[in-house]
Each structure stands twice: as structure tokens, then as C-alpha cells.
Amino acid sequence: MSVADAGAGRLSVSFECFPPKSAEAEVKLWETIGKLAPLNPDFVSVTYGAGGSTRDRTHRTVARLIQETHLKPAAHLTTVAASRGEVDGVLRQYWDAGVRHLVALRGDPPGGLAEAFTPHPDGYANATELVAAAKRLADFEISVGVYPEKHPESPSIEHDLDVIRAKIDAGASRGISQFFFEAETFLRFRDRLAKAGIALPIAPGIMPVTNFNGLRKMAAGCGAHVPPWLERLFEGLDDDPETRKLVAATTAAQLCLKLAEEGVALFHFYTLNRAELTLAACRMLGVLPEAKEQAA
Secondary structure, eight states: OOOHHHHHGOOEEEEOOOOOOSSHHHHEEEHHHHHHHHGGOOOOOOOOGGGGTTTHHHHHHHHHHHOOOOOOEEEEEEEEOOHHHHHHHHHHHHHHHTOOEEEEEEOOOOOOTTOOOOOTTTTTSSSHHHHHHHHHOOOOOEEEESSSOOOOOTTTTHHHHHHHHHHHHHHHHHEEEEOOOHHHHHHHHHHHHHHHTOOOOEEEEEEOSOHHHHHHHHHHHHTTOOOHHHHHTTTTTOOOHHHHHHHHHHHHHHHHHHHHHHOOOOEEEEEETTOOOHHHHHHHHHHOHHHHHOOO
16 A cells, blocks of 8 residues: 555645845746645745855745745744844844744854864854744744754754754744654654653654765765765765756655655655755655645
8 A cells, every 4th residue: 555545635845945145046936846845845935145155045035935825934043153133133023024933043154164163152052942032023823943962062863852852942833853864764753752752743854865976975964874886886976967867866765655655644845946856755755736636
């Protein structure tokens, strides 16, 4: 029996995109959103660059989602290189613009993941403080980042669990996981949460592989393990984009299907502003425009 046969109407998906840097990239982004919108995602999150480097572009993208589509945006916000007053101002701007869902993150250092994080002297020190500040200002729905594998800066997995508890106490309502490549990684994480008595809905973060070398760099920075079997699958495909795309679609779909078979019902896709691989994985899960419309 396929996942679709088992009742794919119970599955929900969400998508992440980033604000475009050029007119050409903007056209590509809205083409991608147009292709994904018929799947009726729970929300579409829009990233926020380190130190607010994409703030204006993020705001424009979020505003256009509200004004021109039926989609619900989830605006990212970080603590990096910003005072509390500046962050609070952004929160008010979001609320006034109609944003009701945030993805609250500490954020990466302006110099990149290799640089140690230093809080702004008058800023929020971490994502937990940011969540609490947002809830004080308005009744936002708030998603937070969680790590199926130990956070690269964390002293222990137990510390990671304590951080998740603190985020829940501050007002977080959902977790979105860092990407990973083996279903067992997420399932073990889910088991740890259950054993620790942590009841927070968690959407596994699915990253379809578009550029393996780039992915390997991202994984090294965030502590995500890249299994040798995955590296072997993409070996020698740098100059063969069509085969690479087929392999990427297959591996992403297989990961999602394994998770769905284990009862996972939320999926968050890091689209990288491309629709095809995410559409393929959703289709394999049985998440189709027709199925959503019938369920409605």
C-alpha cells in the first residue's frame, strides 16, 4: 500500500524560499511559488540574511505573498547584529503587514558559520529570547529550528533538549528540523523527544540535493552527517545535470516515504527557490493539487 492509499490527506507540507537578489532571480522565485502554490502548503517561509542583510527583500517577498497569493507566509527573523529595539521594530512591521507566523532563529554570524557567534551588546542573545520577545509584542505563531543531530555548538544532546524545552516555554508552537539524509536520524530524534516528555510538533527539514559540493559545505557548517552512500550516488555527476536531478528526486522521495511510513505527517522542504524536486517528492507522498481540493 502506498502512502497515498493510506490517506495522504493527513500529510501537510510547507516550503522555504529565500528573497531574490536580482530581477532574473525574482522571476524564477515567483515561477517556483506558482508551481508549488496548488499544493496548498501550510505556509511558505522566507529566509532572513545574517545581520538583516536581506531585510528589505524579505519584507517585499512576504508582502507580495500576502497581497498576491492565498499562501500564508512565515517570515524568518534572527538576532544577529541587531539591537532589541531594531528587532522589535521588525516584529511590529511584520504584524502590521499581516504576518502572523514567524520562524525565529538565532541566525548565523555575519562572517559565516566558521565564525563564532557574538550577540549584539543590546540584542537578544538567542532564539529563546527572540521567541519570548515576539510573543510579548503580538500573538504570533512561532516556528523554531531544531537539530536531529547535535547542534555543532552544543555541549551535548541533553543540552539541545533543554534548549527545545526553553523555546516551548517561551512560546514556540512548532519545530522545523535541520536537514538530514537518513530517516533513522530523524526517527531517533523523535524518540529522544518522546522519552524526554517533549511534545512539540516537528516537521523534518527535507533538502533535495541540487548541488552536492555546495550541500557538503552546508552540512559541514551545521553538523549534518552526509552518509558515504549518498556521496557515492552523486559521484561523477557534476557534468550530468539530468542524471543528477533524477538521483536527487529519487533520494528525496525515498527519504520522505520512509518517514511517512513511520507516521511522520509534517514535511518542510528547503526548496532553494526551485520547484521540480520538491514537487516530485510531494507527488510520491500523494500530496497533489487534486487530492488537496477533494479533501477540502
